[in-house]
Amino acid sequence: MILVTGGTGYIGSHVCIALLDAGFDVVVLDNLSNSNQTSLERVQSICGRSLVFRHADIRHEEAIHAILRSCGVTAVIHLAGLKAVGDSNVRPLNYYENNVLGTMRLVSAMKRANVKTLVFSSSATVYGIPKYLPLDEKHPLCPTNPYGRTKLVIEEMLKDLCRSDDDWRIANLRYFNPVGAHESGLVGEDPLGLPNNLLPFVAQVAIGRREKLQIWGNDYDTPDGTGVRDFIHVVDLASGHLSALRNLRQPGVLTVNLGTGNGSSVLDIVRTFEAASGRSVPYEIKERRAGDVAACYADPTFAMEALGWKSTRSLEQMCADHWRWQLQNPDGYHGSALSKTGAVQAFPPSRMSACASAIRTGDAERIRGEHTAHQR
Secondary structure, three states, X not given: OEEEEOOOOHHHHHHHHHHHHOOOOEEEEEOOOOOXXXXXXXXXXXXXXXXXXXXXXXXXXXXXHHHHHHHOOOEEXXXXXXXXXXXXXXXXXXXXXXXXXXXXXXXXHHHHOOOOEEEEEEEHHHHOOOOOOOEOXXXXXXXXXXXXXXXXXXXXXXXXXHHHOOOOEEEEEEEOEEEOOOOOOOOOOOOOOOOOOHHHHHHHHHHXXXXXXXXXXXXXXXXXXXXEEOEEEHHHHHHHHHHHHHOOOOOEXXXXXXXXXXXXXXXXXXXXXXXHHOOOOOEEEEOOOOOOOOEEOEXXXXXXXXXXXXXXXXXXXXXXXXXXXHHHOOOOOOOOHHHHHOOOOOOOOHHHHHHHHHHHOOHHHHHHHHHOOOOO
16 A cells, blocks of 8 residues: 555656556545645546545645555555746745645654655756756756755755665656656646646647747757756656556665666757647747756666666657647646546445545544645
């Protein structure tokens, strides 16, 4: 039984699919501050299996502890947290509270419940401005924004935890740029408001929800002058979590990049998405944004050595899968036909029946009454 924090979100929903398809049972904890529970209906429809959902907040230790104990959780994949670089500059304290304090409360509850296997969602932002490329795990760490600094603080905290107690087995997964969607078109990225990431913005321009794309600078030292990043298909990223979980056999901390090792420019994305969608993506060039770098992409060698994992999906497939999601869900999960018509089946819960029963009664009533909260 795996607890997935932030499991209703973009990456979390794809991780849940990977886990269920691999035969794991799953309980999702999420406060729905930036996601939609409909994603889990879609996940269960895709997999033909049930999972347990708990509406709770990672900052509430007692709620987490009760879920860990009542569900018989054996490991945690921790994805919950605030994640927008720009927003972190405006609201840094919110990021330290949610990301750092929330993780501290989570691992404290895990320690009390004697659950000491953790896969943590970190970020390539911990590297800061690249001193060399591609970025390997030995690159100096110097994040340039509060979001990246919260990820680095958490990584260091988890290392200290392992030094203090050698029963812990932890993986820090440093993501590069997740894009794409599940091939079914049922699960994908559904940003609230203005998208913070490139591909959802491109897709919304292609489908007509937005007039044009702003490209921030075209005078970088790159092949076409626009910024270059390492885009990884979200399904490949999800499989990386599964590989990490299966390879946490020894005590200590395992730190791994999850990327493709290939850099694609903003204009590469625009052209590839136009080819995948058959739609034009108008854009305008704007001044560079402060803090942006010319290029950033991974050295994924260690992921293959340590986890036996590598990305397999091309940029063309990333764009095609995202376009399929966008076409089938022009307004994201809002107004979902699956949710409104009840088309998602109630699948037999197999080994999770005892967990679901325990969560619905007894201590879980106290969890609902006292500890469930939305992030503000």
